[in-house]
Amino acid sequence: MHFAICCLLLLCPLSGISPEAFGAARPQPVFSIDRDTLRQGEFLVATVSGSASGPGLRFNGKRYPMFRQGDGGYRALVPVENLTEPGRYEIVAGDGDRAQRIPVTVVSNNLPVQKIWLDEKTNSLKATEEEKKQVRQALRTLSGEQRWNGAFDYPSKGRKSSPFGVKRSYNGAPVSSYHKGIDIAVPQGTPVLAPADGKIVLTGYEANRFHVHGNTVIIDHGQGLQTIYLHLHAIDVETGDTVKKGEAIGTVGSTGISTGPHLHWGTYLYGTSVDPELFVRKEY
Numbered sequence: 001m002h003f004a005i006c007c008l009l010l011l012c013p014l015s016g017i018s019p020e021a022f023g024a025a026r027p028q029p030v031f032s033i034d035r036d037t038l039r040q041g042e043f044l045v046a047t048v049s050g051s052a053s054g055p056g057l058r059f060n061g062k063r064y065p066m067f068r069q070g071d072g073g074y075r076a077l078v079p080v081e082n083l084t085e086p087g088r089y090e091i092v093a094g095d096g097d098r099a100q101r102i103p104v105t106v107v108s109n110n111l112p113v114q115k116i117w118l119d120e121k122t123n124s125l126k127a128t129e130e131e132k133k134q135v136r137q138a139l140r141t142l143s144g145e146q147r148w149n150g151a152f153d154y155p156s157k158g159r160k161s162s163p164f165g166v167k168r169s170y171n172g173a174p175v176s177s178y179h180k181g182i183d184i185a186v187p188q189g190t191p192v193l194a195p196a197d198g199k200i201v202l203t204g205y206e207a208n209r210f211h212v213h214g215n216t217v218i219i220d221h222g223q224g225l226q227t228i229y230l231h232l233h234a235i236d237v238e239t240g241d242t243v244k245k246g247e248a249i250g251t252v253g254s255t256g257i258s259t260g261p262h263l264h265w266g267t268y269l270y271g272t273s274v275d276p277e278l279f280v281r282k283e284y
């Protein structure tokens, strides 16, 4: 269909005349963000209306494709990585040859730094190449359909034994990582439920070289949003399965590097970890 229209235009004697020549200027797209100040580990909602082509935006050196919404506009949930230096930044939103610059301020989440001292033996327990590669790849999924609807439920209800974002320094070195999710302390065998609709994009097993993550499931919720479940005892789903909110995907365990039964629940936007509870508190 698109091809046929192009051919018609080429054959048409008026094809060299742009719509502007008739006074019908291209509509100016309107970009907006839901807030201009946010903490490390949070995300902002960027929307655009009146854009005919797929707009995109850049923030802090990374490009974020935007996804088409039911109202005809486009949207991106743009993560602010937990170790982003506080300060002033710019979102550069573009639609073809036009760009708009929107200032954004990142402030510290003031989370404490946990100083961890590891002996040589524990320090050598690093994630295998296989688990790192498979997890990274699954967390880069960019599927156009928004599968989730409404606020998320907790995948397991229990005491939060470790919050999101606590910064970590190993053996006296500068902060190099942080807790990329929340830990929920619940007994082994407790069901883990999908917090929202989605599609399984990874199942990884401790027996299959997932030595650090342990038995792992990743759900793609669409439009750059994924959730991850670590240290599971059993896994009840397979890659490619679609799951509904509330459906069991496995049970809580202590596989991989874990000091006792708990669920590690992480949430990622475009491969960057954000606080999962943001999706429980509010609907996006």
Ligand SMILES: [Zn+2]
Pocket: 162, 179, 181, 182, 183, 263, 264, 265
């Ligand atoms: Zn954890």
